Amino acid sequence: MATAAAASLLAVPAPALVAATAAAEPVAQAVTRHQAENASISRGLVESNHAGYTGGGFVNYDNAAGSYVEFTVTAATAGPATLTLRYANGSTADRPLAITVNGTAAAGALPFAATGAWSTWATRTTPVTLAAGANRIRATATTAAGGPNLDRLDVETGAAQAGRPADVNGQLRVCGTKLCNQYGKPIQLRGMSTHGIQWYSQCVKPASLDALANDWGADVLRISMYVQEGGYETDPRRFTDLVHGYIEEATRRGLYALVDWHQLDPGDPNANIALARTFFTEIASRHKNKTNIIYDIANEPNNVSWAGIKSYAEQMIPVIRAQDPDGVVFVGTHGWGSLGISDGRSEQDIVSNPINATNFMYTFHFYAASHQDEYFAALSRAAARLPIFVTEFGTQTYTGDGGNDFAYSQKYLDFLAANKIGWTNWNFSDDFRSGAVFKEGTCAGSNFTGTGVLKPAGVWVRDRMRTPDDFPTS
The missing domain is CATH 3.20.20.80 (Glycosidases)
Structure with a gap:
C-alpha cells in the first residue's frame, strides 16, 4: 500500500519536616501550578544547582524510602483531576513515587524513569480524584534511592476535564x-x-x-x-x-x-x-x-x-x-x-x-x-x-x-x-x-x-x- 518513499514518507527532549506555603500559580483555565520548593518537604532539600527548573528551585529527595513532598491543592468541586509532575532523574535507575490524596493511595509506585541528566526535565501524569476544598497530595519515595528531583506539580480540574x-x-x-x-x-x-x-x-x-x-x-x-x-x-x-x-x-x-x-x-x-x-x-x-x-x-x-x-x-x-x-x-x-x-x-x-x-x-x-x-x-x-x-x-x-x-x-x-x-x-x-x-x-x-x-x-x-x-x- 505505502512504501518507504511513499505514504509514510521519507523526509529530507530523617531530618526535620521543612514546611513552606505559597499561593498556587494559575497557568490556564482550571489548571494550577504548585512549585515543589513551596510545598511541605520531609527528608529533602530545596536546591538550584541544575539548570532548567522553573520557579525558585527544585526538591532533591534524600536517598531514603519514605522521603516525600506534600502539596496542598484546592479544588472548587469534588471530581476527577490530572496531576502532572515535572522532574529530572540523572541516575540510571527508576525512582518511583507513591502518590496519595488525603492519605489514600492514588497511584502506587508510579515510575519516574531516568531522564539522562539532572538538567534534563520530563513530566509524569496520573489521574486522581479530589475532594471539594483543600487536598493533601503527597509524593513519597518507595525505594532507598529516594525520589527524583521534583520541580513542580500541575493540577488540571473542572472545566478543562469536562467532556474530554x-x-x-x-x-x-x-x-x-x-x-x-x-x-x-x-x-x-x-x-x-x-x-x-x-x-x-x-x-x-x-x-x-x-x-x-x-x-x-x-x-x-x-x-x-x-x-x-x-x-x-x-x-x-x-x-x-x-x-x-x-x-x-x-x-x-x-x-x-x-x-x-x-x-x-x-x-x-x-x-x-x-x-x-x-x-x-x-x-x-x-x-x-x-x-x-x-x-x-x-x-x-x-x-x-x-x-x-x-x-x-x-x-x-x-x-x-x-x-x-x-x-x-x-x-x-x-x-x-x-x-x-x-x-x-x-x-x-x-x-x-x-x-x-x-x-x-x-x-x-x-x-x-x-x-x-x-x-x-x-x-x-x-x-x-x-x-x-x-x-x-x-x-x-x-x-x-x-x-x-x-x-x-x-x-x-x-x-x-x-x-x-x-x-x-x-x-x-x-x-x-x-x-x-x-x-x-x-x-x-x-x-x-x-x-x-x-x-x-x-x-x-x-x-x-x-x-x-x-x-x-x-
Whole structure:
C-alpha cells in the first residue's frame, strides 16, 4: 500500500519536616501550578544547582524510602483531576513515587524513569480524584534511592476535564467488531498521526497539541515512531523517552495516545521482534495505570504472508498483556495495511486464519486518490466480520502527495462514521507534501489554530474532526 518513499514518507527532549506555603500559580483555565520548593518537604532539600527548573528551585529527595513532598491543592468541586509532575532523574535507575490524596493511595509506585541528566526535565501524569476544598497530595519515595528531583506539580480540574474524550470514555475495549468505551458503547475516535518523530518532532509541542485538542477537537494522537530510517534502532533510549513524553502530553489534554511501532522496511515485523519486545515492555509497564493508551504493534507489514504477521502478533500481544492486561492492541494487516489487497490477496486470509487473542483490532490504511473501489469494497466486507481501525489515511495518492480527492475521501469517511470505525489522518507536520496538514515553516512558530496555517488537506480534515462523536454513556 505505502512504501518507504511513499505514504509514510521519507523526509529530507530523617531530618526535620521543612514546611513552606505559597499561593498556587494559575497557568490556564482550571489548571494550577504548585512549585515543589513551596510545598511541605520531609527528608529533602530545596536546591538550584541544575539548570532548567522553573520557579525558585527544585526538591532533591534524600536517598531514603519514605522521603516525600506534600502539596496542598484546592479544588472548587469534588471530581476527577490530572496531576502532572515535572522532574529530572540523572541516575540510571527508576525512582518511583507513591502518590496519595488525603492519605489514600492514588497511584502506587508510579515510575519516574531516568531522564539522562539532572538538567534534563520530563513530566509524569496520573489521574486522581479530589475532594471539594483543600487536598493533601503527597509524593513519597518507595525505594532507598529516594525520589527524583521534583520541580513542580500541575493540577488540571473542572472545566478543562469536562467532556474530554479520554475522560468521558475511559478504558476502551473491543466488543464484537467495535471499539467500545467504559460503558460498553461503540464509539468512533478521530485524530491525527504525527509524521516520523525523528524528522518532525518540532511539530509536536504544547502549542500544536493544544490546537489539536481544543481547536480541531481531536480524540486521539497517533505517535509515529519509525523503527528504521533514522528511528528507534539508532537510539532506543532517546526514542522511547520521546514517546513517553508524547503520551504524557496527550494524557494532559484528555486525548487517547496511539503508540505506533512504525515498521515499514523491512516489511516483515518479525525482523524487529526483539526490539519490539523491549520497547513495548517498557511503554506498557510505565503507562499501564493509564486508561488512554492504545498499542499498535506493526504499522504496515508488506511482502510478508498473513501467517507471518499472525505469528508475530500472537507473540507480541502477550508481551503487552503481561504489563497492561486491559490495553487495546492494534495489528497491521498485510499489503501495507490494505487487508492484503496491495499484495494481491484479500481480507479472507484473515477471516480464515484470525489472530488467537482478544481485545485487539486489525488496521487498514487508504489514500483516497489511489485506493478506490477495490480497496473500499474490501474494507466494507471486512468491517462486517472483523474489528477494524483506520490508523492512517490521506486524501491524496499513496505517496502522501499530489492532488486531493476529497469526494472519494468523503465516501470513506461516511462509511467509517456509519460503522463507528475510528481513524487517524496522515500527517500532523509541515512537510512539503500535500498530505502534511500545515503550510511549510509553520512548525517553527507557535500559531497552529484556525485555517490560515493549513494546506487544503488540513482544512478539510480539521473540518471533519470538529463535529464530535456522541460518546454515549448509557
